[in-house]
Amino acid sequence: MRVEIWSDVACPWCYIGKARFEQGLQAFDHKDDVEVVFRSFELDPQRAKGDTVQVLPMLAGKYGMSIEQAKQAEARVAANAADAGLGYLAEGRDHGNTFDIHRVLHFAKTRGKQNELLDLAYEANFADERSIFDDDRLIELAVKAGLDETEVRTVLADATAFAADVRADEQEAQALGANGVPFFVLDRKFGVSGGQPAEVFTQALQEAWAAHTPALKLVGEAASPDGAVCGPDGCEIP
């Protein structure tokens, strides 16, 4: 079974939702048969690369609240993170464009290191004061995830590298009706929107499992007797 998770490294509920999903997955009987794939979704695609802002004034401006209210809101998110076993700096974080991070996450996928890099990037963004909206920091995280530094630099230097993968994920999110993240899609049949409690993920996994491996509609079999197969008893001979 396959779970696709649309998310953004700049999204607190994605960070918390990933941990809650993983907790829900642990309670699922067929957890070893679940493949997880991460998909790109930018929260702030209009922001220019390099234009980073502090989170508290950004929140205050966006929601028309005082800095003190923004601090309280962030403290509530931090409490949710702590409940999920995650570190979270309620003050001092910054926010920026995540397009390059998504490109490198797609590169990491080709090396089997996507989950490792995503976990490191979340932790770096939410639990560490140093900015991740910086190539050197991103390279440091990528190397820590097991990627080759030269290859990561090459990806970062070429703005077109994996750009189409990021865009394709975002278009697919739209087609699937996801306007916010995290957004979880199970076997392209079931969806979970938001960083729900762990038990909701377990329930969704159970529902999707019950609907799994449906009868396939066969294409071409009747029309094409020359679609030869090999089986345990040998191959069809033309």
Add this chain to the structure above:
Amino acid sequence: MRVEIWSDVACPWCYIGKARFEQGLQAFDHKDDVEVVFRSFELDPQRAKGDTVQVLPMLAGKYGMSIEQAKQAEARVAANAADAGLGYLAEGRDHGNTFDIHRVLHFAKTRGKQNELLDLAYEANFADERSIFDDDRLIELAVKAGLDETEVRTVLADATAFAADVRADEQEAQALGANGVPFFVLDRKFGVSGGQPAEVFTQALQEAWAAHTPALKLVGEAASPDGAVCGPDGCEIP
């Protein structure tokens, strides 16, 4: 869109079917949106590792035909391969257990090199007289595909490495109703059995595309108002 292909390196119709599928994919308008994943299926799982046999006497024994008839059958398969632009030795090939090859193909997937290794393994098995049922030869192919020799040796030396992945693929094939290979599954909704002509694959891709991105059934949204999301306008604040 996702296409999963169950196949075995020892399966001539899988070799030919892969080329036909790729030709059919080229004629498909949304080919850049198709992700291809290879799944394991052993044609001859009962055969012990190291117990390799020549293909012609094996065919003769299996089908109760003469060696001359087996040669003619293989020549017809070779003609199909040639039509697909592939080399094929009608005589001199051997046959054996492919479990370790599947394990290494699963390892290659974690490094983004599965397709490369599969192409090399097919070519080596069908168009080159040297046996691929031999660790050194398999390592040579894996390195040519871009894998690290030490890592491949480690995988081969540990018979449990990626073994569960191979078994899981095989169980899934059974659950999907595939008794022979190649078996193509599109978005877990459409199936194509056998090395069908390229146009059948194009048609199957078109049908699957039309059925793609269906409405998802949302799990947990109503029940859990605390499934917070972040969107372009910001994050929900608890």
